[in-house]
Amino acid sequence: xxxxxxxxxxxxxxxxxxxxxxxxxxxxxxxxxxxxxxxxxxxxxxxxxxxxxxxxxxxxxxxxxxxxxxxxxxxxxxxxxxxxxxxxxxxxxxxxxxxxxxxxxxxxxxxxxxx
Amino acid sequence: xxxxxxxxxxxxxxxxxxxxxxxxxxxxxxxxxxxxxxxxxxxxxxxxxxxxxxxxxxxxxxxxxxxxxxxxxxxxxxxxxxxxxxxxxxxxxxxxxxxxxxxxxxxxx
Numbered sequence: 001x002x003x004x005x006x007x008x009x010x011x012x013x014x015x016x017x018x019x020x021x022x023x024x025x026x027x028x029x030x031x032x033x034x035x036x037x038x039x040x041x042x043x044x045x046x047x048x049x050x051x052x053x054x055x056x057x058x059x060x061x062x063x064x065x066x067x068x069x070x071x072x073x074x075x076x077x078x079x080x081x082x083x084x085x086x087x088x089x090x091x092x093x094x095x096x097x098x099x100x101x102x103x104x105x106x107x108x109x110x111x112x113x114x115x
Numbered sequence: 116x117x118x119x120x121x122x123x124x125x126x127x128x129x130x131x132x133x134x135x136x137x138x139x140x141x142x143x144x145x146x147x148x149x150x151x152x153x154x155x156x157x158x159x160x161x162x163x164x165x166x167x168x169x170x171x172x173x174x175x176x177x178x179x180x181x182x183x184x185x186x187x188x189x190x191x192x193x194x195x196x197x198x199x200x201x202x203x204x205x206x207x208x209x210x211x212x213x214x215x216x217x218x219x220x221x222x223x224x
Contacts, residue, residue, distance in 0.1 A: 042204050042214035043159065056211055090158065101147040101166075101208050106158040 006107035021110045023074040023091030030097025032074040035090040050097045081114045117142040119207050121215030136218045138205035139187040145207040148188050154201045195222045
């Protein structure tokens with residue numbers, strides 16, 4: 001299995017809602033990532049988990065809360081988002097959990113719209 | 116931190132022609148340089164990568180060159196085909212992956 005699976009594919013939420021994005025991989029990868037991608041822009045790193053521990057937080061607002069329940073799962077909890085948070089949220093994984101080099105395997109993304 | 120610049124932002128070529136995309140990076144500690152292709156509505160996927168101890172790498176119609184002294188690397192696509200049309204991102208990694216702004220490649224049949 002060389003897939004990173006993300007759910008849901010599409011999500012519409014109001015600014016007062018609480019929702020979660022989910023990501024799963026079964027490749028035994030030790031690093032997992034959340035990226036945010038706006039239209040016609042490159043993926044922008046949000047968080048990195050290494051061996052199930054948060055290792056990088058790119059100064060992301062606290063309305064985004066990551067969670068790594070186990071080595072295969074990564075969640076992104078969303079609360080009190082703003083319309084400008086609307087974007088494609090990409091989960092990725094990589095084999096190397098220490099130096100983060102090597103191929104990033106991306107999921108298809110969750111397209112989030114905040115009303 | 117690392118900064119990656121990518122040019123051109125848009126590239127239009129005739130089918131069968133070659134396409135070249137160039138990137139520069141700022142952090143001399145960067146040691147891994149992947150290229151990702153993202154088709155419309157799809158996920159980014161790795162097409163080729165190069166490490167800092169290698170100057171050139173080729174995979175069929177795709178090649179990447181790296182000049183560590185000048186801190187730049189390039190993607191070369193030969194004999195372009197319509198299915199090569201996509202956005203291409205270069206990236207440099209030291210601790211974390213930093214993407215270039217992307218190049219939108221159009222291959223006209």
